[in-house]
Structures are given as C-alpha cells and as structure tokens.
Amino acid sequence: xxxxxxxxxxxxxxxxxxxxxxxxxxxxxxxxxxxxxxxxxxxxxxxxxxxxxxxxxxxxxxxxxxxxxxxxxxxxxxxxxxxxxxxxxxxxxxxxxxxxxxxxxxxxx
Numbered sequence: 840x841x842x843x844x845x846x847x848x849x850x851x852x853x854x855x856x857x858x859x860x861x862x863x864x865x866x867x868x869x870x871x872x873x874x875x876x877x878x879x880x881x882x883x884x885x886x887x888x889x890x891x892x893x894x895x896x897x898x899x900x901x902x903x904x905x906x907x908x909x910x911x912x913x914x915x916x917x918x919x920x921x922x923x924x925x926x927x928x929x930x931x932x933x934x935x936x937x938x939x940x941x942x943x944x945x946x947x948x
Contacts, residue, residue, distance in 0.1 A: 891935045894919060897944035903937045 894900070898910050900921065908921040911930060919938075923929045 887936070890941055891938065894935055894938065894941055895944070899942040899944070900938045901940035902933065903939050 896910055901907055906923055908923040910919050911922045912920040917934060918932050919935055920930055920932050
C-alpha cells in the first residue's frame with residue numbers, strides 16, 4: 840500500500856516540475872562558474888594588459904622566471920630589449936607578456 844501511495848505522488852508532480860528544477864540548477868551553476876572562474880580571470884588579464892602597455896624605456900622589471908632587469912629599448916609593441924645585471928653585454932630581447940612587475944623610473948633632479 841505504501842508503494843502505491845509513493846508512485847501516485849510521483850505521477851502527481853509531473854515531468855514539468857522536474858525539468859523546471861533542472862533548469863534552475865543549470866542556471867545557478869552557470870552563474871557560479873562565471874563568478875568564480877571566468878570573471879576573475881578576465882580581471883587578471885585586463886590588469887596584465889595594462890601593465891604591458893605601461894612599459895617604457897628605463898623601467899625596472901621582474902620577469903616570470905624571476906630575473907630583474909632594465910628595459911633599454913622597445914623595437915615593437917610585443918618585444919622589448921632588457922639588460923640584466925651590471926654587464927652591458929647581457930641584453931636580451933623578450934616578449935612583454937613575460938613581465939610580471941614594473942617599477943617606474945624615477946626622475947632625479
């Protein structure tokens with residue numbers, strides 16, 4: 840008798856409410872993924888793009904591999920030439936996207 844009552848209750852709910860519930864879950868998890876993964880990644884990418892655009896000759900930089908250097912030339916929009924250490928012969932062209940930190944040159948009077 841209990842089994843008959845349970846099956847009658849399940850038929851009373853109908854397929855429409857199950858689909859509606861499923862849609863609500865999909866929308867909820869879609870928003871959750873957007874706000875937990877996609878949105879912060881876009882903010883970080885925007886910050887990195889701004890950093891790359893702000894690089895100028897004379898700035899001290901830190902690369903993704905942990906090397907500190909000074910920008911001595913910017914031949915095009917994607918590449919800059921960086922001088923590492925006190926040795927004037929150690930000048931390496933590198934992509935601007937490999938730069939993670941920029942310290943602006945201060946003008947001393």
